[in-house]
Amino acid sequence: MGQCYGKAVAGESGDVVTTIVAPSSGEDGGVHPQSPLPASEVANNPSVRNTPARSSPWPSPYPAGVPPTPSPARSTPRRFFRRPFPPPSPAKHIKASLAKRLGNAKPKEGPIPEDGGNEGGQLLDKSFGYGKNFGAKYELGKEIGRGHFGHTCSAKGKKGELKDQVVAVKIISKAKMTTAISIEDVRREVKILKALSGHKHLVQFYDACEDSNNVYIVMELCEGGELLDRILSRGGRYPEVDAKVIIKQILNVVSFCHLQGVVHRDLKPENFLFTSKSEDADMKLIDFGLSDFIRPDERLNDIVGSAYYVAPEVLHRSYSLEGDMWSIGVITYILLCGSRPFWARTESGIFRAVLRAEPNFDDLPWPSVSPEAKDFVKRVLNKDYRKRMTAAQALTHPWLRDENQPIPLDILIYKLVKSYLHVTPFKRAALKALSKALTEDELYYLRAEFELLEPTGDGRVTFENFRMALLNNATEAMKESRVPDILNTMTTLSYRKMDFDEFCAAAISTHQLEGREGWDQIASTAFEHFEQEGNRIITVEELARELNLGPTAYSILRDWIRSSDGKLSFLGYTKFLHGVTIRSSNTRHHQ
Template sequence: MGLCHGKQIQSPEIAEEDHATPQIEQIEEPLPKPETPKQPKFPFYVPSPLFGSYKSSPANSSVNSTPLRFFKRPFPPPSPAKHIKALLARRHGSVKPNEASIPEGSEVELALDKSFGFSKQFFSRYELGEELGRGHFGYTCRAKAKKGELKGDEVAVKVIPKSKMTTAIAIEDVRREVRILSSLTGHKNLVQFYDAYEDEDNVYIVMELCEGGELLDRILARGGKYSEEDAKAVMVQILSVVAFCHLQGVVHRDLKPENFLFTSKDEKSTLKAIDFGLSDFVKPDERLNDIVGSAYYVAPEVLHRSYGTEADMWSIGVITYILLCGSRPFWARTESGIFRAVLKAEPSFEEAPWPSLSAEAKDFVKQLLNKDYRKRITASQALSHPWIRGSQEVKVPLDMIVYKLIRAYICSSSLRKSALRALAKTLTPSQCFYLRGQFSLFAPNKNGYISLQNLKAALLKDSTEAMKDSKVLDFVNMVSSLQYRKLDFEEFAASTISVYQMEGWDNWERHARSAFEIFEKDGNRPITIEELASEFGLSLCVPVHVVLQEWIRHSDGKLSFHGFVKLLHGISSRPPLKA
């Protein structure tokens, strides 16, 4: 539902010494009157207030205030992003009658049920105070509790006018925001939800009051960027809460510096994730297709309308890039240009301060900003990355990708299992750090084995009510009911390595070659075209027959290196075995 926590709108003025080291400063503009907020025409396109160093950009346009970058070649032809403006306008009811065939004005009001079933006793329980911030669809105020458990305490109240709920989707967004906030409980980096109320005019969401300001403000106060050590401390908190949400089956969909608040002005105060107005539930094996978010932080797959929790990791990559260098990795002077850059351009790691930053920091950002979501690391994996874990003790939570990979492994043929076991043997102790951490969370017995039932037991320890809506438990129940022997760590590693993610590593070729050598000794055997086609669930038509022939060596009928790599990705046609 847009930004509702934070300070009043401010506009930056741009200053620049040179393009390699952009300087960031801030001047205040007159504050808008709370009674007459100006609604952006297209809420999705309101960019982050974080600005760059383009000297000639107008001060009142943060889209034009990004750092100057020179591309070696012009932008590619129009992308799927060109249709996004109309899609978002229809979602939020902000389109003109001649732009989309939706009812307007009173016609919409009459057709929509804006009763949420929340308590109507807000003003008998709370006294509203000053406004703290204003977003696309509402505003946030300070309030004081007059009765109940919170009596005398100050809280934050997000006020969402019902007059702005002009589509059924907008109404459902509010319902879902309250459902997500009320069901996600217990994490120290998640803003605490207290209750929700409504009256004829508004919905009131009562939450913990965070008085330390936005992460964006801290970035600006530091001259636009953080040191590596300070950036790590911020990222640990962000990754921790995002890993928690993803495990529960919740994708935030609007992660940006404005949506993280500090609890106090203290430099080491706790960081809290806020604003779940655009969040949604997602089952581990399903994809979302509606386009929401903030332009500079949106993932490529969101623009292609097929995404999951990996989209949040892209946004975290953008935040990390900004923290470390003070400028955005993708920018343009127009909205469509921003989207084309996200889809096609590569972030620069050549300009200052990147040459002076550690190789681990650059690798961390690159693994988050991989345009192929299958190669992008998860929040738990990011917490296990050498850049993060090198300087502090970090608790790495369960990772849902482990469940998905184990399911795929169990459904694979013995040939593919053998190939994956060979690949797992090439991992170094450092690369096994994350896998060993995940294995230990499943409570192996004294002999070092875990069963599939351990998978469910481990998840239930961290479950919240959100898992019911996201159907995560249904997915895990299906995995844990499969018929399979117990796993020791060696086979667990084979079953939970992601080949796609490894392909994103700089040393992937070396791993693949080493794994093929092991496979040649232990698992490679003569295989027919028919057997290979069955392995991939393919019908043996003429084109497929020709392709598969290239995967088999003519000298001995065994898999070639090319065929081995393809086998690592293969999916067996055999259905899962039920218990």
């Protein structure tokens, strides 16, 4: 919870687009991609090794000696933004050394004029219905962290299951809940924590209480510090073998969240805590203050997150689960090389870089990084969200693949199979041809997902297999609210069975395959299969209906049909698979 700012950023076409300008805790400046923090500076600076909570390895926008002051902004105009950002971190421990190298680079910032506090003067209802007996149940200890809307303390249970157990208590001030939106944010955070609780790499939720002044969220206490602290203690970057351990944990918990219909929207090193100081301690994902529930086909439009980790489509105000994968790509890039993939001296420059620039893989240490690691980062930092891997897919990538590690059920499978069940026979023939050209990497992932459906003795799956797999992997909250909606869209499968070959055709994404370096070879091989088994004479009018296009598209579609025999050409086949639409130019669709 916190605040956000707005600035006018020049779009690719020269248009001015209002966008967020809000570094969160740890997002308040930048290290040039070619200037990672050297290990010598970390080793010789005791304050770096003992980084306080919520600090950042990057420079602060504030002049030396000036502490950060919160903006008077309480909320932002809702036509653009719905959720706020946390305030910047001063990052005093390395600001001076970085300022010398970078010429005292300071991103500028300025608050948007605000409408005022309590939305039209109406009295806000700040009663949450939580227990009123916090003092009787917990003995509050010392403060361990502080944010714009509240702070976190340690505490000890006085009675019940948590008696004598040390916990963390997030204390959110009701006085700072000045809008109905900020109140709803707190309700949703508690609801999400309750719904997700139980995963190995997710902070355990215990209780929620309130009194006239505060809301108290009682959670597991993680005493090992932030991932950010570990990065600093290792000289600003991780060895590749250790980075893989970290990313696997992140992908595991994020895939769990996504399966349950939750997008985190603020993944960054500060939001992963270690359970203890041990080097092999598990990590836990925290801070669901910006998270939200989302359906498989839903797109969100409120701009949230942290400046250096925000995905391009978030800035375009149309995004889904893939935004979290972009953030994981940024984290991976930082772990492997010690600097950010997108950097600028101003916030508007940061967003311009996110939208336009490509990450640098040429400078040190990238030449010594494995090709598999670089391929992984490139595939999750693809500006086209449709081409990014999901969290479950990422765990099957050659860089991370582990035969002994189970692959989680991927919610994308349900979305793609549902679409396949509703396409025409001609489109199914095109997809089946594509499935026959898949590489072993894609097949590895698809076999893992097919096995999770527990096919029957004849090697096929039915609607019941999909239903049971979802129920076996869903939380109680999801079983009540999400599972029925998802399964209702797949009832067509009740009257048929699907073998592995057809499952592959149903569960592949053309867009993701297009993001692979070997796409040209895959497409060429697929077209050969299509020519033998599926290609047929098709008119321009029929092709337009297949693609749900009108007569204005006829002139373009004619180029996709061979004049010699009236069948799809190679160009037409690949475009048909892509599901192209004819529309006016829009930056959201040309990332």
